[in-house]
Amino acid sequence: MATMKAAVIREPGGPEKLKVETLPIPTPNDGEVLIRVKAFGINRSELFTRQGHSPGVQFPRVLGIEATGVVEKCPGGQFKAGQKVATAMGGMGRDFNGGYAEYTCVKASNTQALETDLDWSIVGAVPEMLQTAHGSLFKAMQITPKDRVLVRGGTTSVGLAAAAIAKNHGCFVAGTTRSSNQASADVMRKSGVDQVIIDDGNVAEKVKNEKFDKVLELIGTATLRDSLQCVVQHGIVCMTGIVGNKWTIDDFNPMEVIPPAVYLTGYSGGPTEFMETPLNDLLKQIEKGTLPVQVGKVYKLDDIAQAHETMDKNAARGKIVVLTE
């Protein structure tokens, strides 16, 4: 039986619960594709699953909601062996074993062919990060070049990607961070952020004389009330992420929380949104150097626990990527 290395979690807990084990290489059925994984990004949702907060996830499980690599087998013929591909979501790492492995088996209909010669450490960073940033900005927030856009959570990897995409689209972009150190400002400026705002919980007060057209909310319910006060009338606030670890709004009174004529929307990327994401266009922009993508740290599969520890400590400043070789 052919085997592979995979990071398995057998019970919820800290990063040390992720153990590299030997598992059989999955066998793809018709309509599926077996990917030889080259690189994958680490996501906050995997951190929540690791901690046991993802409803319905059964342990043991190979985590990983995304992967990039080359096609090993595709019985239905949708892809050729050796073709570069990316996949994300669709139950990966939650309902079935995901990308933290040398091989992963996913639906061909949830896989994009990639045309790029970029290093795997960059390619592995992009599927979920760019899907989330691009989908939030265009599908949910409907940004236009004249928009002033605020990214609440400007140093998150999704926030940095969103800032870069919005800037390329012609928007004025501001980003928030809790930290007043220069490194946090620098990382945002590198992604095209025009204005750095220190987030003390009361950003609305700081921007009251020059509000925004659109706010991408990545900190979550902890800051949402304040973000809703940061936009002009007919402005849009999009709830995309929760890094603030608070999942509900206490005593939510919509009449009081949502200002007149302000739109509150949300974004949650699934297989449809992943397949809609123009990954090859975005990869071309990265190749040309017009879309800065920030990889914070790169690890090997054997060091998966360290990769999670880095995310636990918010120490990456950019996307955390894991290489399988």
Ligand SMILES: NC(=O)c1ccc[n+]([C@@H]2O[C@H](COP(=O)([O-])OP(=O)(O)OC[C@H]3O[C@@H](n4cnc5c(N)ncnc54)[C@H](OP(=O)(O)O)[C@@H]3O)[C@@H](O)[C@H]2O)c1
């Ligand atoms: N909706 C979707 O489809 C979708 C898909 C993917 C990801 N997401 C979400 O997008 C968000 C960003 O993900 P990511 O992987 O890009 O995050 P990340 O890179 O791990 O974010 C790290 C940054 O978040 C900030 N942060 C961490 N804890 C915080 C807290 N308690 N309060 C305020 N700020 C805090 C810190 O910035 P400072 O120290 O500079 O303040 C830190 O540097 C997550 O909530 C994730 O779940 C959503």
